[in-house]
Amino acid sequence: MALHTWWLFIVTVFFISASPGPNMLHVMTRSLEHGVSxxxxxMIGCFTAVLCLLAASAAGLTAVLLAIPGAFSVMKILGAGYLVWLGYKAWTSPVAEGEGTVDIAPETSTPSRWQLFRTAFTISISNPKALVFAAAFLPLFLDPARPKSGQFAVMVATFGVVEFSWYFIYALGGRSLARWLQRPERRRLFNRVTGGVFVAFGLAMAGTRA
Incomplete structure (x- = not known):
């Protein structure tokens, strides 16, 4: 993977991970309920599940790309289309009043560290979209002239670092971040910036030579 491609990957993953999906909202909720510590x-539970899903997807993709001639080009085109579709969905996502609020019910007892890990891992690993996303997204940044397993390893590790960093931001930001995203105009701006980045990178990667 060339250095400029890796930087494109980092920027794209930065916006992907920033989106307040189930993992991020779960981490933020746990932080508000029990504190960052x-x-x-x-965070570790969600992070472990994400790495498992990405590693499983990368292993399967490596086997497919090595076994089927032309698979790289097909997967790259499909992945670029998927990234553009994600951008369209983010750009056109409706924003309602009050979106972004997080209601925290009082806890009667503090769960153990193992319970916190297990619950987070279950939430994250049970999301089948992660596998589909990885299968469509990761091949966009592959250099077919270089060993694929090493490139997948770099991408999985990079994704993990960025994802875990956003866990901390959501945990530390807590209610302030939720309130910031609650404002419709801010959430709309966030959606359109994210959507624009997805579409731009999808079109750019589709135009590169396989």
Whole structure:
């Protein structure tokens, strides 16, 4: 993987991970309920599940790309189309009043660290979209002239670092971040910046030579 391609990957993953999906909202909720120190176990649970899904997807993709001639070009085109579709969905996502609020119910007892890890891992690993996303997204940044397993390893590690960094931001930002995203105009701006980045990178990667 060339250095400029890796930087494109980092920027794209930065916006992908920033989106307040189930993992991020779960980490933020745990932080508000139990504090950042205990929420770290929820972060580790989500992080472990994400790495498992990405590693499984990368292993399968490596086998497919090595076994089927022309698979790289097909997967790259499909992946670029998927990234553009994600951008369209983000850009046109409706924004309602009150979106972004997080209601925290009072906890009667503090869960153990193992319970925090297990719950977070279950939430993250049960999301089948992660596998589909990885299968469509990772091949966009492959250099077919270089060993694929090493490139997948770099991408999985990079994704993990960026994802875990955003866990901390959501945990530390807590309610302030939720309130910031609650404003419709801010959430709309966030959606359109994210959508624009997805579409731009999807079109750019589709135009590169396989």
């Amino acid at each position: 205990l929420a770290i176990m929820a």
